[in-house]
Amino acid sequence: MASPSPLIFAGTPDFAATALRALLDAGYEIAAVYTQPDRPAGRGRKPQASPVKQLALAHNLPVCQPEHFKSDEALQELASWQADRMIVAAYGLLLPQKVLEIPRHGCLNIHASLLPRWRGAAPIQRAILAGDRETGITIMQMDAGLDTGDMLLKLSCPIAPNDTGGSLHDRLAKLGGKAIVQALANLENLIPQPQDDSQATYARKLNKAEARIDWHKPAEQLAREVRAFNPWPVSHTLLDGQPLRIWQANARTQRPTATPGSVLSTDVDGIEVACGEGTLLLQQIQPAGSKAMSAAAFLHGRPGRIEPGMQLANSDKP
Numbered sequence: 001m002a003s004p005s006p007l008i009f010a011g012t013p014d015f016a017a018t019a020l021r022a023l024l025d026a027g028y029e030i031a032a033v034y035t036q037p038d039r040p041a042g043r044g045r046k047p048q049a050s051p052v053k054q055l056a057l058a059h060n061l062p063v064c065q066p067e068h069f070k071s072d073e074a075l076q077e078l079a080s081w082q083a084d085r086m087i088v089a090a091y092g093l094l095l096p097q098k099v100l101e102i103p104r105h106g107c108l109n110i111h112a113s114l115l116p117r118w119r120g121a122a123p124i125q126r127a128i129l130a131g132d133r134e135t136g137i138t139i140m141q142m143d144a145g146l147d148t149g150d151m152l153l154k155l156s157c158p159i160a161p162n163d164t165g166g167s168l169h170d171r172l173a174k175l176g177g178k179a180i181v182q183a184l185a186n187l188e189n190l191i192p193q194p195q196d197d198s199q200a201t202y203a204r205k206l207n208k209a210e211a212r213i214d215w216h217k218p219a220e221q222l223a224r225e226v227r228a229f230n231p232w233p234v235s236h237t238l239l240d241g242q243p244l245r246i247w248q249a250n251a252r253t254q255r256p257t258a259t260p261g262s263v264l265s266t267d268v269d270g271i272e273v274a275c276g277e278g279t280l281l282l283q284q285i286q287p288a289g290s291k292a293m294s295a296a297a298f299l300h301g302r303p304g305r306i307e308p309g310m311q312l313a314n315s316d317k318p
Helices: 014-025 051-058 072-080 123-129 165-185 219-228 295-301
Strands: 007-011 030-034 039-041 046-048 085-089 107-111 134-141 151-158 235-239 242-252 263-267 270-274 279-287
Touching: 007 014, 007 051, 014 030, 014 051, 014 085, 014 165, 030 051, 085 165, 107 165, 123 134, 123 165, 123 219, 134 165, 151 165, 219 235, 219 242, 219 279, 263 295, 270 295, 279 295
Parallel strands: 007 030, 007 085, 085 107
Antiparallel strands: 039 046, 107 134, 134 151, 235 242, 242 279, 263 270, 270 279
């Protein structure tokens, strides 16, 4: 059932667009859509509309793209929509208290974790990196803190052993759309639950530097990194001084005596590399200037490029 008064939606990436689509499909009236300003993207570095903006324009919805909410003009425009609530999903701005107070009943956030675990910018990938077996969606009444508001609804989602950052993102995006529609339909029955700050963990933003493989780490940890950093920023090492991206890999429990980063074997199963503990079997890789391919295809098409005894660079090398 649609809300008695219009909603404002604020979000930017695909995760948010999935939630917006769910609200539209459920019949909710969206007074306006807020999203980040167009950013340069692609080889031509031309300004590109966000997924949320593209969806909003396709449905003829008003789109607002303020750089921030520090000006009176931006606050006045937000108030002019006379919205009941603002729904926020991966918007990209930390909303000040003045903004949170403008919608009549405040702002609801769609967060991709079971709060208070993994507050912050990268909860999906951090859950995989930590070896969590479960995550989910939390619908939260926003306050001025970073994902600290009272929780209204939680829906859980298992993390499969082969989940990547991309596959888990897609499932959580759909779950987020389901959760916000469910929450809006049952708001009068939902009891706000304060978060236990003592149980909070922080999901800091991803960066390319942390995706550089340190072969001294245990293989199990590196395998989680490969999954978490797929599709971005992608785990990588150096082969003959050139970047080698690792898209898929599995940990093995062997205890080699070889130096971490040493290639132990190359066969149809993949490329086995010594780690601080155990070994990592590289199954899908991407050499510089090429597309991603199976390790077997790489070995067949480039004989001699990787052989047992060769050394892959460690993370402390440029």
